[in-house]
Amino acid sequence: MVVSKSKEVSQKFEEDWKGMVFDRRYVAVAWGHIEPPKGEVKSWFTDGEYCVLSSPTDNGGKLAVTHYEVKQTSRRYSLVELKLDTGRRNQIRVHLRDLKHPVVHDPMYGYKEDLSPVNRLCLHAFRLCFKHPVTGRRLQFETPIPSAFQKLMEL
Numbered sequence: 363m364v365v366s367k368s369k370e371v372s373q374k375f376e377e378d379w380k381g382m383v384f385d386r387r388y389v390a391v392a393w394g395h396i397e398p399p400k401g402e403v404k405s406w407f408t409d410g411e412y413c414v415l416s417s418p419t420d421n422g423g424k425l426a427v428t429h430y431e432v433k434q435t436s437r438r439y440s441l442v443e444l445k446l447d448t449g450r451r452n453q454i455r456v457h458l459r460d461l462k463h464p465v466v467h468d469p470m471y472g473y474k475e476d477l478s479p480v481n482r483l484c485l486h487a488f489r490l491c492f493k494h495p496v497t498g499r500r501l502q503f504e505t506p507i508p509s510a511f512q513k514l515m516e517l
Contacts, residue, residue: 364490374495380449384500385491388444388454389433391484391511392463393473396440399432403457407450413470414452416460426450428457436515439466441507454485466514479517480510 366372375382405416406423417423427447434441440463444454455471458464464472466484478484491502 364492366495371495381493382495383490383492385489385502386446386487387489388446389486389488389507389511390442390444390454390458391466391514392440392442392458392461393438393466394440394463395435396430396432396442396461396463401430403428403430403460405457405460407453407456414450414456416456418460424448424450426453426457428453430457430461434515436517438517439514441511441515478514480514482510484511484514486511 364375366375404425404427405418406421407426408415408417408421408423415423416426425448429445429447431443432440433443442458446453450456452471455465455468459468459471466472466478467476467480468483468485469476486505486508488507489502489504491500493500
C-alpha cells in the first residue's frame, strides 16, 4: 500500500500508476505441483454473474498476463512467486485456477473442500517497486513471506 502526504503526489499516482510502478510481486501457496515450474498464463477476462470468467482466446474481454515461478514444493503444495503484466481483478486467483492449481483457502476460485490448516487466503503481496513521483528515485519495498505459508510448505 502506498500513502502520499499531499494531494499533488496522490494525483500523480492516480494519473500514472502504471508508469510509476515498475515491479510488483506476489507469493501464493497453490495446491499440488505446478508443471512447468516457470511460465506465463495469458487469457481474456470477462465479468460473470458471480466471478471473473477466463478464456484462452480473445473473446472481447480484457487481456490478463501473469508470470509465475515455483519457488518451493512440498508433498501437497507449491509456493509460487507471481508477477503481473496487467492488473485485472482476481487475476492471480483466476490464473492459478486456470492452471488447475488454485490458491489454498480460496473460497471463490479454489476447491470447495479445502482442508488446509490455514484460515486465510494464501496470497500475499510482497514487493512493490516504483519511481518516486517528485524525486524520480526508484524505491523498492518488500515484506517477508507469511509464516503460515512457510508452515504449510513443511506439511
